[in-house]
Amino acid sequence: MDQGQAFVVFRCNINPYYGSAFKVALLDRWMVIISGPKMIEDIRRRPEDELSFTEAVQTLLQYKYTVGQKIQEDPYHIVVVKEKLQNRLLPIMTLGLIDEVVPTVQKYFPTTEDQWTDFNVVAASLKIIARVSNRAFVGLPLCRNEEYNDISVHFSVEIVKAGTTLFLFPDVLKPLVAPFISKVRQTTKRALQHLGPIIQDRRMAIQELGIEWPDKPNDVLQWIIDKAVEKHETDVEIVERLLLLNLAAIHTSSSSIAHVLYHLAEQPELLSPLREEIEASIDADGWTMSAFGRMWKLDSLLRESQRYNGFTLASMIRVAMRDIVLTNGTFIPKGTLLGAAAHPTHHDNTHFPDAHVFDPFRFARMREAGSFEGHLARLQFASTSPEYLPFGHGQLACPGRHSAANQLKAVLSYVILNHDLRLTDSKNDGSQPQRPPNVYVSLAVILPIDGIIQLRKRAVA
Ligand code: HEM
Known part of the structure; x- marks a missing residue:
């Protein structure tokens, strides 16, 4: 070949x-x-x-x-996520998540009952995910600072741009051209302006009150500071590590949510069964992780979208x-x-019958039918296997995937319960509008960035 x-x-x-x-x-x-x-x-x-x-x-x-050699040699921020951002702490983190989802969706999807409003799905998804993720990363009030959230998104763009360009240069030239090509350090400095005073306060609290002081924040920034203090690292290094985790979390999650929003707008008939399930789950368990665990259809939609579109x-x-x-x-x-x-x-098709068809509830149906008896968890959004690789597979599989699942379900549940969605009828000929196709660049699956969906506040009977 x-x-x-x-x-x-x-x-x-x-x-x-x-x-x-x-x-x-x-x-x-x-x-x-x-x-x-x-x-x-x-x-x-x-x-x-x-x-x-x-x-x-x-x-x-x-x-x-x-970002420098030291971070390359000792990526302890990843270990921190593996240790902390797993199931044990997730129910606690979910409280903050829910608190953040409501004002965030209201801010970035302002809607009324009587008219449809256009939204750029990629831009809105990035804004929503940046803020909701930063609630877990840096807590209140910084997660509500639009400038900081934009920096945390922008850092990823800068590092990918710089990395891709630098890769083309011979090693001997890289240190010489990097300062001209890479804006990563400038972006880190901008983030430091916001994070510096918070880091200083938290360092002081550790010094004065000890490592486990009362009311100590439970966020990613604090987990990194705890290690950084042990290792005598600077504020800049703390900020770099935090932003590198933002890089792993924000674009992946916002792309997942944007794909699902496109599908919901394209197939609004999905909203009714999803609402039924979400309402029943929340009636039973409130806005909690256990309620998200009951949402098999929503979980299936996320898994199918990840299978069908991918990142x-x-x-x-x-x-x-x-x-x-x-x-x-x-x-x-x-x-x-x-x-x-x-x-x-x-x-x-050998792994997924009619694999070319987007079948949102295929995994929910398999769960209901008792497929993989005793191993139903294998059909969940965040479960990896050699046939389902959006999060990798094995020991190195994404350590943030359970947190991502939680976050995506929280945002989507709220959007689905409170909004109607549809695609714009851009052809204006009455035909069923279709979401624009994905774009493939090198290894990346890219959403059409100028795609519009329409939302309307759901009328409450
Ligand atoms: C839908 C959202 C997400 C997707 C699709 C995704 C996907 C991935 C993939 C494919 C990998 C590489 C795994 C491998 O090669 O075996 C990875 C690694 C990683 N992800 Fe995620 N991820 C998501 C969300 C998150 C979130 C919310 C976090 C939170 C911090 C996160 C943190 C990480 C980290 C730290 C690594 C590196 C792991 C290591 O070095 O061992 N991810 N992710």
């Missing part, structure tokens, strides 16, 4: 190559794509000194020249730290960029 053919195959149908490896040309580099449960298991089991995720992220985003074409991206031979005999030379074929796996 020639490389051009490989790229086309990667986007649509890998059946002939399923269970094997092939190489695709990205815009600026080659990448080896593997597929099939055996190869995915193989990748999943390899330790960091053979196939490294950290190295892959750092190579793609060129951390060494944008990237490949998942489990790694760099080979030395020459390795995969279990099927494929030789992977040191330095190779490698990933699992997420998009083609998600569109394979």
